[in-house]
Amino acid sequence: MKLIYRCSECGKVIDYLELASFDEQALGFNILTEExxxxxxDxxxxEVYINLTCNQCLEQYNWEELIYMKEIH
Structure with missing residues (x-):
């Protein structure tokens, strides 16, 4: 089984792992809510896809400004 980390914005494969089985607890996903x-x-x-945002997309979208909604007056 493949665990594939991919960017949800651009679709780029960030990294992947070959696993015997998908174990949420061993991978740390058990701390996430169902939502x-x-x-x-996915x-x-x-194959199990883990959707993240790659560094290039993080830089492109300036997420910090969007998250904190900084206003400049």
């Missing part, structure tokens, strides 16, 4: 898991984890037969 967070639905947003981040299971397809023998």
């Amino acid at each position: 967070e898991k639905k947003d981040i984890i 299971v397809k037969e023998e």
Whole structure:
């Protein structure tokens, strides 16, 4: 089984792991809520996709400004 980390913005594969099985607790996904898991984890037969945002997209979108809604007057 492949665990594939990909960017949800541009679709780029960030990294991947070959696993014998998908164990949420061993990978640390057990701390996520069910809603967070639905947003981040996409299971397809023998592949599990973890949707993240790559560094290039983080820089491009200036997420810090969007998150904190900084206004300059």
